Each structure stands twice: as structure tokens, then as C-alpha cells.
Amino acid sequence: MYQTDARHGLTTLTDQDEIAACLPDVTQLYLDASADLTAFAGLLPPSAFFDLYRGDLRSPGARLVKAERGGHVVGFGFGTLLPADTTWWRSLVSSAMPDSFTHEDGRRTFVIRAVVVRPACQGLGYGTALHDALLRGTGTERSTLMVSPRIRPALALCEALGYLFVGAARPEGTDATYLSMVRSEGSTAFHRRPRRR
Numbered sequence: 393m394y395q396t397d398a399r400h401g402l403t404t405l406t407d408q409d410e411i412a413a414c415l416p417d418v419t420q421l422y423l424d425a426s427a428d429l430t431a432f433a434g435l436l437p438p439s440a441f442f443d444l445y446r447g448d449l450r451s452p453g454a455r456l457v458k459a460e461r462g463g464h465v466v467g468f469g470f471g472t473l474l475p476a477d478t479t480w481w482r483s484l485v486s487s488a489m490p491d492s493f494t495h496e497d498g499r500r501t502f503v504i505r506a507v508v509v510r511p512a513c514q515g516l517g518y519g520t521a522l523h524d525a526l527l528r529g530t531g532t533e534r535s536t537l538m539v540s541p542r543i544r545p546a547l548a549l550c551e552a553l554g555y556l557f558v559g560a561a562r563p564e565g566t567d568a569t570y571l572s573m574v575r576s577e578g579s580t581a582f583h584r585r586p587r588r589r
């Protein structure tokens with residue numbers, strides 16, 4: 393466990409038991425953020441997210457960043473490294489990517505599974521700070537995520553952070569279509585758009 397950003401009250405957890413212990417806080421926050429179903433259409437249903445979280449917290453490179461304010465968790469980000477035998481890129485449905493793109497070696501790509509900020513704290517830079525802390529020190533060549541085109545704030549955040557659209561993706565076991573996004577790491581300061589607020 394280590395502090396990563398005092399301004400946003402961020403703590404990064406890489407120990408699997410510590411990540412598991414955060415499940416109640418993360419669960420509550422996810423439920424609160426999902427309450428506005430209109431705004432969050434396209435977000436994984438809470439039950440599916442909990443299964444994903446429980447399954448992935450034991451994956452290599454799993455890390456959780458939580459943001460605390462006034463003693464309460466107001467945001468979190470969660471992600472893992474893509475393992476060498478990942479099926480992640482098989483969910484791409486709109487475009488066939490070359491092997492050189494989809495090849496994974498367990499260290500190449502960090503996948504961001506979720507970034508969630510309590511509605512009252514949105515627009516204050518928490519999403520950006522959580523994202524940055526998740527990637528800090530991973531040493532990966534690139535990061536990736538899937539975002540629903542219907543969640544406009546999430547899509548806007550991805551674009552502001554310099555993610556590029558790779559193709560439409562339909563993860564196994566879902567009917568929903570997401571946008572698969574990728575960002576090359578190493579020149580973050582160059583491709584990030586300046587903040588407007």
C-alpha cells in the first residue's frame with residue numbers, strides 16, 4: 393500500500409488481500425454510481441462487476457486505487473495486466489487486428505477495468521488522478537479499456553486522456569457493444585489534452 397496523490401487522497405493497493413478487503417467500499421460506491429440508470433446505461437450491472445472484481449483481484453498486476461475524502465471512499469480505479477494467454481482482443485468484432493497488435497507477454501498491456509467517482513465529486517479531477525495512479529509504475533507499453541458509447545462522461549474522459557479507438561468490442565457473455573480504446577504509454581504529457589475546468 394502506498395500514497396500516490398495527497399491532493400485527491402489516493403492510495404494504491406497491490407496486495408491481493410488488501411484489494412479484497414476493499415470489496416465492501418467498492419461495492420457501495422459502484423451501487424451508488426449505478427443508481428442513476430439513465431446516465432450509466434452501458435455500465436456493467438453491479439452483479440457482473442462484482443464477479444469480475446472477485447475474479448480479477450488475484451490476476452497478475454492487479455491494483456486498486458482508492459480516493460478518500462473526509463474519511464469516505466469517493467472514487468476508485470481497478471485494473472490488471474493482460475496475461476500472455478488473454479482472450480481480451482478476441483472480443484473485437486469490427487476489425488481484424490494483426491498478431492503484432494494482439495500479442496501479449498504478460499507485461500505489455502495494462503487493462504483498466506473500472507474508474508468510478510461518486511457523483512458529488514465528479515468534475516474535480518478524480519477520474520484523471522485515479523487513472524494516472526493506476527498506470528504509475530506499471531512499466532507497460534500501452535493501456536487499454538472498453539467504454540460504452542452511451543456513457544458520455546466516460547468517453548469524454550478517455551478522449552481527454554488520449555485514448556484512441558481501436559474497434560467495436562463485444563465481450564464474451566454480453567450483448568452490449570463497447571468501444572475498445574488503447575493508449576500508448578511513455579509520452580503521456582504529450583498526448584493529454586489540457587484540462588478545461
Ligand SMILES: CC(C)(COP(=O)(O)OP(=O)(O)OC[C@H]1O[C@@H](n2cnc3c(N)ncnc32)[C@H](O)[C@@H]1OP(=O)(O)O)[C@@H](O)C(=O)NCCC(=O)NCCS
Nearest residue numbers: 508509514515516517518519520545548549552587588589
Ligand atoms: C467517467 C468518470 C469516472 C469521470 O470522473 P471525473 O472525476 O468526473 O473526471 P475528471 O474530473 O478527471 O474529468 C476529466 C475530463 O473528462 C471529461 N469529462 C468528465 N466528465 C465529463 C462530463 N460529464 N461531460 C463532459 N466531459 C467530461 C472532460 O474532458 C474532463 O476534463 P475537463 O474537466 O478539463 O473538461 C465519472 O463521470 C464516473 O464515475 N462516471 C460513472 C462511472 C463510469 O461511467 N465509469 C466509467 C466506466 S467504468
